[in-house]
Amino acid sequence: MTRHTDVVVVGGGQAGLAAGYHLRRQGLDFAVLDADPEPGGSWRYMWDSLRLFSPAEHSSLPGRLMPARPCGTYPGAGHVVAYLSDYEKRYDLPVQHGTRVDAVCRDGDGLVVETDTGTWRARAVISATGTWSRPFVPAVPGRGRFTGRQLHTVSYRCPADFAIPGDRSARRSVIVVGGGNSGAQIAADLALDGGVQVTWVTRRPPRFLPDDIDGRALFDVATARRRALEQGRGDTGGVASLGDIVAVPPVRAARDAGRLSAKPMFTRLTATGARWADGGHTCADAIVWCTGFRPALAHLAPLDLRGPRGHIATAGTRALGEPRLHLLGYGDWTGPASATLIGVGRAARDAARDIALLLSD
Missing domain, CATH: 3.50.50.60 (FAD/NAD(P)-binding domain)
Structure with missing residues (x-):
């Protein structure tokens, strides 16, 4: 049986939840399909001592502040998992955990989303699968010889x-x-x-970076760069210019x-x-x-959109080769600071608005 909806969001981590929040505000019918069995996205797999770069109140998704930590300490991964779990429940977002998306294909005026639990037909798709599932290790000479x-x-x-x-x-x-x-x-x-x-x-x-710089300042710097580029002014260099x-x-x-x-x-x-x-x-x-990640985009292979470095060309979050597809949360190429808790909300809002306009035609 094929299920139908306006929008399928692939991925139920921070980007997928932010997308769901804004799609609901646009009055669209949608489903969020997430391969993980429980809420929390990649934060469930982080190392024990990890801390965010900012206090909780500056690490929030749209609509709900992350609860503060005692004495203003920066939250760990467990605090983020609890927050995302609560966010999903508070907004009653239709997340289907334990559903792996295998492929997104074109089919006439819609997109077909094939999963390990069945098929969906949607008028638009937001891909928000992130990068955590695609760790990158460079091809260093002798790597295969190391016995440790x-x-x-x-x-x-x-x-x-x-x-x-x-x-x-x-x-x-x-x-x-x-x-x-x-x-x-x-x-x-x-x-x-x-x-x-x-x-x-x-x-x-x-x-x-200077010791007094944290995620709040980094978000402000990334935002200033985006505004400068939109207004045709010189590239400020953004966060990379600081360290x-x-x-x-x-x-x-x-x-x-x-x-x-x-x-x-x-x-x-x-x-x-x-x-x-x-x-x-x-x-x-x-x-x-600790050599980074690549975007997890294998489910989009049937659309044949990938270009240099494995990226899909976008205007904002919208795929240039497929206007019914938006990519959210993979890095600055899909929205400034969109791979961060505080930054993904703006890109998610823009994607939801764009989709609502497209579906209203």
């Missing part, structure tokens, strides 16, 4: 995972690769634990204690560690690849 443990950000949880059973005094040697926020936070987490010997590796010297790493308290503590000094990228891996251009070698028991 290799894991990506998606699999890291805490320093205790690297403990040596039966020997609390022994120290594992771990190389953390990546000069962004994930790399800095995970390297700091391991360095501050004291039970791990950490080598932090980055392709270029890490750029820490790469937000100095959240654990990162600041590790940096100030001298435990967060980065080495340049190694040239190759060996069976036992990493070798540098100067011939030096560092032994390692494990490597954590």
